[in-house]
Amino acid sequence: MKHLRTVAGLLSLAAAGVAPVAAGIAQTVEDRAVPDSGGLDLPDNLQIFGKLDPNVRKPTAIVNDTVLTGTDVDQRVALILAANGGQKISDADRDRLKLQVLRQLIDETLQIQEAKTADITITPGEINASYNRVAQQFNRSPAQMAAYLRESGSSERSLRRQIEGELAWQRYLRRRVEPFVNIGDTEVKAILDRLEAAKGTEEFNLREIYLSANDATQGQVVAEARRIIGELQKGQQPFGFFARQYSDSPTRGVDGDLGWVRAAQLPGELAEAAQQMQVGQVAGPIAVSGGFSILYLTDKRQVLTADPRDARLSLKQLTLRFPAGTTQAQANIRAAAFGEAVKGIQGCGTVEKVAAGLGADVVDNDTVRIRDLPGPLAEIVGQLQVGQATPPFGSPDSGVRALVLCGRDDPKSGQLPTTDQVENQLQQQRVNLRAQQKLRDLRRDAVVEYR
Incomplete structure (x- = not known):
């Protein structure tokens, strides 16, 4: 399902689609206590005179x-x-x-x-x-x-x-x-030195929804954060939709993307949460300076260390589409025949011949990274040898597909940024x-x- 996006995002970033939040969303960090009054002189047992509906x-x-x-x-x-x-x-x-x-x-x-x-x-x-x-x-x-x-x-x-x-x-x-x-040369060198020293340290790819709050609004903001987390748990809208619509941070224009960060670069509360999270999970609401944050961990890696998931693949995809009205039973029969034919593939040079016999389409792609594939498929493709094919996958509506590995360029050791x-x-x-x-x-x- 597409996520809602602002037209401003189209202007600045061309607003490409963002992968949805994984179905197994879970809140991984307990709610923090509401902060104190921050120096305001508030009575312990206050009484509200009159009514105000902020909505x-x-x-x-x-x-x-x-x-x-x-x-x-x-x-x-x-x-x-x-x-x-x-x-x-x-x-x-x-x-x-x-x-x-x-x-x-x-x-x-x-x-x-x-x-x-x-x-x-x-x-x-x-x-x-x-x-x-x-x-x-x-x-x-x-x-x-x-x-x-x-x-x-x-x-x-x-x-x-x-x-x-x-x-x-x-x-x-x-x-x-x-x-x-102004950015000084000494400051840049210090960062590069720290990166070199941090080689092998875990790094997190995070997205954030930051909700600003003060003493008068913190209760309402906490409730709103919990409501947003509840909506995320339904999996009907991706995280970027909520970041664009609700975040008070400038990163809302990029779906709340914080990029790759290490724990040491984050405020203590966010660092603690990130280290406890698994990829695809959401944590919050987390009390931070000036408000509350909701975090989404999209990926993790080690600093300056080659990640096998960054290997670039050369693939051929076979696609056999089913006629409209195909039942699950009919799809199973056609998928089984498709799978038997795919087993006969002997390297990428035979893909077009097999596809022609099946009436299937063939698409080439030389730039796919393993990490860009859906989880189960990425795991299978990562174990293939050149010339081998995946098992068939698909649905009665979209047809059946298979990927054939034609080549693989493994990533080199991580390099320091310039x-x-x-x-x-x-x-x-x-x-x-x-x-x-x-x-x-x-x-x-x-x-x-x-x-």
């Missing part, structure tokens, strides 16, 4: 004199759903998505306003160019894209507004933040941190009125 929002908000209407929210929600092929969501999920979109629109407005104070203007030509690129990713012309958006309940204006916000903030960061982030690679990574990390701090300041100083 109720009036349809119009004014952000520093910029009006956001209920229509703006609805059209942005429709835009997100359109970016995912018109995927249907429940009324409850739609209400939650509206709240998240409202927060995003407020942030986007603040970012555009701040960019304008820095004399940054995104020209119509720049917006048109980005709009056309998005239309291409939807396999539509600009005119067709406009019609599609209207049919989906969104509008060309809503997409262009999001494009403007994305481009304005990126340019603001390049002009007002990046020039003031000085430029380390410097660029440090630069990006610090820019992201300062961007988050700047947005927090803008929120604190903003005048937001709901009507």
